[in-house]
Amino acid sequence: MMMKNMLTIFLATAAFILPNVANAAEHTIKAGARAFENDILYVAEGDSVHFSNMNSHNSVSVEGLIPEGATPWAGGMGENVQAHLEKPGIYAYVCQPHIGFGMVGVIIVGDVTADDIAAYKQKAMDTLKGPFRRLLGKINKIKPTK
Ligand SMILES: [Cu+2]
Numbered sequence: 001m002m003m004k005n006m007l008t009i010f011l012a013t014a015a016f017i018l019p020n021v022a023n024a025a026e027h028t029i030k031a032g033a034r035a036f037e038n039d040i041l042y043v044a045e046g047d048s049v050h051f052s053n054m055n056s057h058n059s060v061s062v063e064g065l066i067p068e069g070a071t072p073w074a075g076g077m078g079e080n081v082q083a084h085l086e087k088p089g090i091y092a093y094v095c096q097p098h099i100g101f102g103m104v105g106v107i108i109v110g111d112v113t114a115d116d117i118a119a120y121k122q123k124a125m126d127t128l129k130g131p132f133r134r135l136l137g138k139i140n141k142i143k144p145t146k
Contacts, residue, residue, distance in 0.1 A: 026050055029105065031057040034098055039105035040141055049083045049107060051075060057095045057103070059083075062135070064127055065092035065120070067109070085109045090120050090142065092135050099131040106138045111146045 024046045030037045031053045043049065051059045059081050061072040067089030075081030077097075085091065088110030095103040112120075121139050128135055 024048065028052050029059075029107075031055075031059075031095070031103075034101040034103050036095070036103060036105040040108070040138055041105070042108045042145065043085060045085070045088045045110040047085055047109070049085065051079075051081050051083075054078055054080050057098065059093050060096055062092040062094060062128075062132065065090070065124060065135070067091070083107070088112075089116070090139075092124070092139070094132065094135070099134060102134045102137065104132075104135045104138060106135070106142060108142060108145065112142070112144060113146060114144045117142050117144060 023044065025044065027041060027043055027047060027049045029041060029049055029051050031051065036059075041049065054075065055078055058075045058077050058079060060074045061083070063072065066072060067087040070087040070089070070091065071084060073081055073083045073093075083091070083093075085107065090112060091107040091109065093105055093107070117139075121136070124136060124139050
């Protein structure tokens with residue numbers, strides 16, 4: 001009985017101290033012919049995303065359009081790269097050979113407000129050039145989570 005109580009206390013403490021580790025989920029974004037599925041994905045802080053079926057594609061995060069201090073990723077062609085999303089906020093990414101087809105996406109990590117989205121959209125409009133502006137269509141579809 002004593003051991004069981006101690007185990008319960010230990011597990012409760014571990015879950016409290018390590019919420020991201022305890023609850024981290026892995027999501028998959030699949031490369032279709034000329035699009036990511038899903039191209040607008042909502043996940044929790046600490047989750048990771050695995051890009052799959054990347055045979056003739058890549059996934060590269062967009063500089064300046066990931067949260068401050070977040071780790072960027074740059075998968076090579078055909079690489080089923082994994083992104084660890086430790087910082088809350090909005091992450092934009094593209095498939096470099098297919099940006100012009102609109103093969104771009106956004107991942108929303110944790111909670112974002114309407115104000116967060118408006119500020120992100122403004123930054124995107126100010127910085128994205130040429131085919132990268134295809135991202136604006138995805139950003140316009142992001143919904144506040146609180
Ligand atoms: Cu592609």
